[in-house]
Amino acid sequence: xxxxxxxxxxxxxxxxxxxxxxxxxxxxxxxxxxxxxxxxxxxxxxxxxxxxxxxxxxxxxxxxxxxxxxxxxxxxxxxxxxxxxxxxxxxxxxxxxxxxxxxxxxxxxxxxxxxxxxxxxxxxxxxxxxxxxxxxxxxxxxxxxxxxxxxxxxxxxxxxxxxxxxxxxxxxxxxxxxxxxxxxxxxxxxxxxxxxxxxxxxxxxxxxxxxxxxxxxxxxxxxxxxxxxxxxxxxxxxxxxxxxxxxxxxxxxxxxxxxxxxxxxxxxxxxxxxxxxxxxxxxxxxxxxxxxxxxxxxxxxxxxxxxxxxxxxxxxxxxxxxxxxxxxxxxxxxxxx
Amino acid sequence: xxxxxxxxxxxxxxxxxxxxxxxxxxxxxxxxxxxxxxxxxxxxxxxxxxxxxxxxxxxxxxxxxxxxxxxxxxxxxxxxxxxxxxxxxxxxxxxxxxxxxxxxxxxxxxxxxxxxxxxxxxxxxxxxxxxxxxxxxxxxxxxxxxxxxxxxxxxxxxxxxxxxxxxxxxxxxxxxxxxxxxxxxxxxxxxxxxxxxxxxxxxxxxxxxxxxxxxxxxxxxxxxxxxxxxxxxxxxxxxxxxxxxxxxxxxxxxxxxx
Amino acid sequence: xxxxxxxxxxxxxxxxxxxxxxxxxxxxxxxxxxxxxxxxxxxxxxxxxxxxxxxxxxxxxxxxxxxxxxxxxxxxxxxxxxxxxxxxxxxxxxxxxxxxxxxxxxxxxxxxxxxxxxxxxxxxxxxxxxxxxxxxxxxxxxxxxxxxxxxxxxxxxxxxxxxxxxxxxxxxxxxxxxxxxxxxxxxxxxxxxxxxxxxxxxxxxxxxxxxxxxxxxxxxxxxxxxxxxxxxxxxxxxxxxxxxxxxxxxxxxxxxxxxxxxxxxxxxxxxxxx
Numbered sequence: 001x002x003x004x005x006x007x008x009x010x011x012x013x014x015x016x017x018x019x020x021x022x023x024x025x026x027x028x029x030x031x032x033x034x035x036x037x038x039x040x041x042x043x044x045x046x047x048x049x050x051x052x053x054x055x056x057x058x059x060x061x062x063x064x065x066x067x068x069x070x071x072x073x074x075x076x077x078x079x080x081x082x083x084x085x086x087x088x089x090x091x092x093x094x095x096x097x098x099x100x101x102x103x104x105x106x107x108x109x110x111x112x113x114x115x116x117x118x119x120x121x122x123x124x125x126x127x128x129x130x131x132x133x134x135x136x137x138x139x140x141x142x143x144x145x146x147x148x149x150x151x152x153x154x155x156x157x158x159x160x161x162x163x164x165x166x167x168x169x170x171x172x173x174x175x176x177x178x179x180x181x182x183x184x185x186x187x188x189x190x191x192x193x194x195x196x197x198x199x200x201x202x203x204x205x206x207x208x209x210x211x212x213x214x215x216x217x218x219x220x221x222x223x224x225x226x227x228x229x230x231x232x233x234x235x236x237x238x239x240x241x242x243x244x245x246x247x248x249x250x251x252x253x254x255x256x257x258x259x260x261x262x263x264x265x266x267x268x269x270x271x272x273x274x275x276x277x278x279x280x281x282x283x284x285x286x287x288x289x290x291x292x293x294x295x296x297x298x299x300x301x302x303x304x305x306x307x308x309x310x311x312x313x314x315x316x317x318x319x320x321x322x323x324x325x326x327x328x329x330x331x332x333x334x335x336x337x
Numbered sequence: 338x339x340x341x342x343x344x345x346x347x348x349x350x351x352x353x354x355x356x357x358x359x360x361x362x363x364x365x366x367x368x369x370x371x372x373x374x375x376x377x378x379x380x381x382x383x384x385x386x387x388x389x390x391x392x393x394x395x396x397x398x399x400x401x402x403x404x405x406x407x408x409x410x411x412x413x414x415x416x417x418x419x420x421x422x423x424x425x426x427x428x429x430x431x432x433x434x435x436x437x438x439x440x441x442x443x444x445x446x447x448x449x450x451x452x453x454x455x456x457x458x459x460x461x462x463x464x465x466x467x468x469x470x471x472x473x474x475x476x477x478x479x480x481x482x483x484x485x486x487x488x489x490x491x492x493x494x495x496x497x498x499x500x501x502x503x504x505x506x507x508x509x510x511x512x513x514x515x516x517x518x519x520x521x522x523x524x525x526x527x528x529x530x531x532x533x534x535x536x537x538x539x540x541x542x543x544x545x546x547x548x549x550x551x552x553x554x555x556x557x558x559x560x561x562x563x564x565x566x567x568x569x570x571x572x573x574x575x576x577x578x579x580x581x582x583x584x585x586x587x588x589x590x591x592x593x594x595x
Numbered sequence: 596x597x598x599x600x601x602x603x604x605x606x607x608x609x610x611x612x613x614x615x616x617x618x619x620x621x622x623x624x625x626x627x628x629x630x631x632x633x634x635x636x637x638x639x640x641x642x643x644x645x646x647x648x649x650x651x652x653x654x655x656x657x658x659x660x661x662x663x664x665x666x667x668x669x670x671x672x673x674x675x676x677x678x679x680x681x682x683x684x685x686x687x688x689x690x691x692x693x694x695x696x697x698x699x700x701x702x703x704x705x706x707x708x709x710x711x712x713x714x715x716x717x718x719x720x721x722x723x724x725x726x727x728x729x730x731x732x733x734x735x736x737x738x739x740x741x742x743x744x745x746x747x748x749x750x751x752x753x754x755x756x757x758x759x760x761x762x763x764x765x766x767x768x769x770x771x772x773x774x775x776x777x778x779x780x781x782x783x784x785x786x787x788x789x790x791x792x793x794x795x796x797x798x799x800x801x802x803x804x805x806x807x808x809x810x811x812x813x814x815x816x817x818x819x820x821x822x823x824x825x826x827x828x829x830x831x832x833x834x835x836x837x838x839x840x841x842x843x844x845x846x847x848x849x850x851x852x853x854x855x856x857x858x859x860x861x862x863x864x865x866x867x868x869x
Contacts, residue, residue, distance in 0.1 A: 054497055075500045087498035091516040100512075101502030152502060343679040347691060350676045350756075354698050354749060357709030360719070364712045372712060375719075418610035425603030433611045440618050442854065444810035446827050447847040448618065450834060451625035456617065474618045477610060506602075535702035538812045541831070552704045556813070559708070568712065571705030578700040586693070 005030035005188050006051065006156055011060035013046050013212075020046045021212040024060070028156075033182050033189045035203035037196060039235070043212035044192045048158050051190065053077045065155050080149030084160040086141050088133040094120070094144055095129035101152045119151035120144075122181070139170045143177070150181065159191035163198050175201055196236055200224060208232055230266055230335050238268035238333060239307040249327070254302035256281065258327065264334035269327055271296065274308035277315070279326025285317050299325060358575055365569030372565050383569040393570065395547075396554035399465070400534050403550065407472035408480070408529035412522065415480035420510070422481070423488040424496075438478045445538025448475070453542045464548040471539050476529035483528060487521025488514075527585045531578055626851070629844035645845045651829070655849070658809060658826040661740065662853075665747045666805040669755040673800060674785075677759035695756050703750060703813045710746050710818055711737065738822040746814040751807045755800035762796020763789070798865045805861075806854040826850055 006028040013021040021043040028034050036044035049055040051062060053074030062070045069077050089097050099116040107115075120126055123143040133141055142162070149157060162178065163171045179202065182189055193199055199206045200220045208215045208223065216223060216232045227233040230241050242249040242256075244265050249256045258267075259280065276297060283299035283306060291309075295316065299306040308325060317323040368378030387393060418437065422430055440448065448471065457467045491514065499509040515522075540550045549557070551574070559567050632640035645651050680691055698706060713719050714736040721733040736742055766789070774788045790797075815825040824832070826846050833843040 052501060054501075073500075074497070075503050075505060077501075079501065081498065081501045083494045083498060085492060085494055087492065087494040089495060089499075089513055089517075100499070104503040104508070148498075148502070343682060346675050347679050350672060350752075351691070351694055354752060355694060357706065357713065357749065358698075358701070360712050361705065361709045371717070372715070414609040414613055417606035421603040421606035425600060425606075427600060427603045427607060433607050436611050436619065437614050439614060442806075442851075443618075443622055444812075444827065444847070444850050444854075446810075446812050446830055447622060447625065447850070450830075450843065450847070451621035452617070454840075455621035455624045470617050474614055477614060481610065531700050535700075535704075537703060538810075538827070541812070542834070552702050552813075555704050556816075559817070567708060571702070571708050575701040575705050578702070579697060582697075582700050 003030045004028065005065060006190070007061075007063045008047070008051070009061040009063070011047075011050065011062065012058045013043070013050050013055060014058045015046075019058070019212070021050075024212070024214065026207065026214065026217075028188060028190065029205075030188055031186045032204040033179075033191070033202055035199035035206045036190065036192045036209060037194070037199040037206050037235070038209035038215075039194060041211075042209040044194075044207075044209050045160060046212075047209075048081075048160060048190065048192045051156070052079055052081050052158055078152075078155045080152055080154035080157045082142075082145050082149055082157070082159045082162060084162075084165065086133075086145040088141060088145055088148075090133055092132075093129065094125065094131050094133065094136070097133065097144060098148045098151055100148065115151050119147045122150065122184075123147045123177070138165060139174065142166070142174065146177075146181070150185070150187075154187065157187050157189045159189065161193055162191055164193070164195065171198075178202060208235060225333075227268075227333065228336065230268070233268040233333060233335055238270050240271070240274065240327070241266060241268040241335070242303055249303050251303040253304050256301060256303045256327075258329075260329045262332070262334060264336060266335040267327075268333045268335055269331055271307045271309040273328070273331030274306060275326045275328060276308045276310040276317070276323060277325075279324045279328075281325050281327070282322050283325055284322050285319050288317070288319055297323075299323065301325075358572070361568045361575075362572040365565050365572045367565045367568075370564060372563055372568060376565075383565040384573065386566050387570045387573060390558075390566070392549070392554055392558070393551070396549045396551040399468075399548065400551040403468055403472045404530045404533040407469055407533050408476050408526055410469075410473040411476040411480045411529055412484075412525060415477050415525070416484055416522065419481045419484035419488060420514070423485055424493060434481075437481050440475050441478045445475075445536065446541065449539035449542035452539070457543065464543060464545045467543050468540060468548075468550065471543060472533045472536060475536060475539060476533055479528050479532060480525045483525035484518060484521050487518040487524075491517050523588070524585065527581060531581065535578070625844055626848050627844075628840055629848040632841050641841045641845045645842055650824075651842075654824045654826055654829045657740065657823070659853070661744055661747065661825070662805045662808040662857075664744060665751060665808040666755075666801050668748055669752045669804050670797060670801060672752060673755035673759045674789075676756050677763050678789075680756070680760050681763045692760065695753050698749075699753050703811075704817075706750060707746050707814045707817045710742065710749075714742055714745075714818075737818060738820045740819075740823055742818040743815050743823055743825070746818045747808045747811055750811065750814055751804040754803045754807065758796045758800030758803065759793060762793035762799075766792045794865045798861045801861050802858050805857045809853055809857075810850055 004027040008024050008026045011021065011024040012019065013024075024043075024047060026047075036047060038044050046055065050057055051064075053069070053072060057070060060070070061068060064077065064079070089100065092100065095116055098119050099112050102112045102115055117126070117129075120129065123146055125140065125143055125147060128136065128140065128144075133144065136144065142165070159178075163174055166174055175198075178189070181187075191202070200223075203220055205218065206220055206223050207217050210231055216228050223232065224236055227236050227238065233241055242251055244250070244262045244267055245255070247258055247261050249258055249267065257280075272294070276299075281301060283301045285297055286300050286305065287296075287298040289296050292312075294309045294311050295314075297308045297310060297317070299308055306325065306327075363376055363379075364372060365383050366379045366381060367376030367383065368380035369376065415437075418433070421427060422434060427433065452467060452471055456462065456470075457464070462470075495513050495517075496509045499513045500506065504512065535552060536550070537552045537556070540553055544550060544553045555567055555570060629641050630637050630639065632638060632644065646655070676695070680688060680695070683691060711718070715721070716733040716735075716737075718736070720736060724730050725733060770788060770792070771784055774784050779787065810827060811825070812827045812831070815823065815828045816831070819825060819828065821828075821832070826849065830843050830846040833839045833846065
């Protein structure tokens with residue numbers, strides 16, 4: 001592709017004898033915000049470290065901006081990395097933290113000062129110059145770590161779990177911050193996360209990984225509505241996934257007749273896709289919790305537990321009671337195993 | 338346990354542990370000629386006399402030299418070793434650790450004797466050199482252990498961050514690691530200094546006429562004369578050690594590293 | 596990033612090599628002499644000769660006995676002191692602990708010398724005894740096993756206290772009150788709760804104290820002299836007085852084996868207890 005900025009070709013990454021990522025192929029477009037999403041151990045952090053140069057590939061090739069950087073050491077790749085723990089230098093002030101990389105470049109004192117001040121302003125930390133990282137809040141520390149990488153004007157910015165250490169409100173702020181920075185600077189960003197809602201909110205494209213391989217790659221809307229496999233579906237929030245046999249759903253505990261035939265060998269429903277209160281099936285309520293705009297039920301059924309969300313307007317069903325429900329064809333997602 | 342019981346137990350224990358020093362301090366202040374407690378009259382003459390004894394001055398200088406430079410030498414090879422053991426996945430790391438820690442396990446007198454017979458004599462090394470090498474070897478395990486403990490508390494992603502920002506590995510070490518283990522290094526230096534200064538068994542065999550460490554000198558002085566000057570000197574040395582450690586604790590919370 | 600092993604080895608090697616050449620090789624050679632009563636002939640004759648002399652046997656047993664006594668006594672006192680320290684309010688805890696650690700920083704010569712003042716013929720204890728009329732003449736306190744015992748105890752007690760305090764601090768906060776509420780006497784609390792939970796600290800402290808007492812030189816030299824010989828002072832005598840290197844090496848070997856076995860035995864006791 002013409003505007004491929006980072007490409008990983010046949011990349012195999014291993015720790016000692018264990019192969020963490022076998023034969024990965026991925027092209028990242030210039031200026032995009034791409035997420036590596038997956039559970040722990042799926043290889044997303046390993047891949048990120050390989051792009052950064054902290055891990056030497058066993059085989060394969062990494063290209064950044066047309067240059068083969070596979071053998072280039074980490075301090076010469078022109079990438080930026082915001083660590084999950086921020087990795088700020090505790091013995092330096094905020095200003096010196098941000099200026100650290102610039103000072104290594106033999107710029108004049110005035111140039112360093114100008115760039116550093118500009119960098120801190122970009123993340124809204126003007127006035128914090130003399131503070132030590134330990135004297136700053138979590139959100140401020142992260143913005144500082146971000147500024148430290150951004151002033152280097154990296155070709156690619158890598159972020160390791162950027163939002164996982166933050167509380168809900170900060171998370172929202174930081175999300176907006178990252179999007180704004182990306183729009184303003186146009187830097188290609190790759191971030192690693194295990195949280196699907198983070199990936200959905202931020203990314204232009206999502207790379208869902210499992211066991212070192214790419215399970216599915218696509219735009220957030222596509223991944224959300226049309227996961228291809230059971231793993232992808234489960235990761236993207238489809239809680240009710242069952243095998244299909246003819247017109248029945250089957251599990252280890254029993255069968256449930258659906259009333260329609262499916263092409264795929266698995267079907268999945270989001271909790272919001274299950275209709276509660278009316279339908280051909282009956283289930284006993286095992287659990288019920290109030291979630292603001294809807295109620296979350298766990299229903300007992302012949303094929304196992306069904307997680308269903310009912311809008312707040314539907315009459316509440318109490319624990320132990322039986323309620324009718326349906327797994328409609330319209331909201332079913334067809335999957336391959 | 339009642340407060341009273343606690344203070345009684347601690348009182349007795351501390352009296353047992355520290356009482357003797359206080360006695361030495363006062364015995365050294367005796368105005369008389371003989372060693373006794375309570376002292377017959379108070380005078381600082383023995384404390385003053387200590388500074389005039391020629392051999393004490395010489396051995397003090399030697400002990401000081403060994404403590405400072407022996408420890409520095411130990412740190413010079415100990416810090417890289419601690420760093421390597423801590424940050425790298427070395428084959429035989431356990432064996433290296435055991436080798437480096439060995440001098441602590443072997444009784445000092447054996448070390449002194451072994452070095453005298455199989456190092457000093459065959460290689461015709463000067464006594465000072467032998468003492469220097471011995472003290473460095475005895476301090477090295479402490480240096481490695483304390484610096485290791487400091488490094489353990491420092492996350493390695495800081496060095497990675499420095500490298501990504503453009504540092505070479507060496508620059509990352511000097512700009513990021515060293516400033517943050519400064520406290521540990523200082524603690525290691527002080528621990529090494531005190532260990533070396535107070536060392537007796539190994540230095541016993543290696544010391545010779547005219548070339549003695551201070552503790553050895555005191556021991557031989559005690560065999561000849563029994564006046565309070567040894568008490569005074571002991572008290573002075575105790576003050577010195579205590580002062581060093583006290584200042585270190587104030588400066589950097591020394592106890593954290595040991 | 597730190598997978599470059601040769602780099603790492605280069606950094607660690609000077610220390611390892613230095614210690615190996617300067618320390619391990621000479622000591623190794625010295626210890627081998629213990630097995631070469633006649634030069635070139637490897638045998639255990641050195642040991643046999645050593646133990647065949649009654650004096651040596653006495654010294655060996657005395658050293659072992661004192662080592663165990665000092666370790667045991669320091670454990671008892673240590674637990675009491677450590678328990679007290681741990682139950683102090685945080686403000687005084689640091690200073691009291693500091694006072695306990697303080698003696699370790701002071702030269703053993705100074706620390707032992709104090710006992711001469713206290714236990715000597717004109718020392719405090721004797722002055723008190725004679726003054727109170729308990730005896731007409733000063734009792735000989737110095738150059739006895741008791742004197743060496745007391746000196747060694749004072750020398751190594753802080754080590755035991757430090758180990759036990761550290762172990763006790765790791766006991767979960769409310770475990771002792773919980774045991775008391777369940778009806779345990781202090782005796783039971785100690786043996787059923789505190790001891791099992793601190794046994795590692797006890798092992799570390801015990802090893803440090805035992806091996807320290809075994810290998811101490813200054814204290815037995817000053818307080819025991821040639822009347823109460825311990826293995827280390829005997830070793831010194833063998834070298835400086837009798838020129839008997841084989842015996843000296845045998846003693847060295849015995850000391851090392853004793854320290855090593857003590858460590859193993861104590862560790863074994865600790866894990867069996869659970």
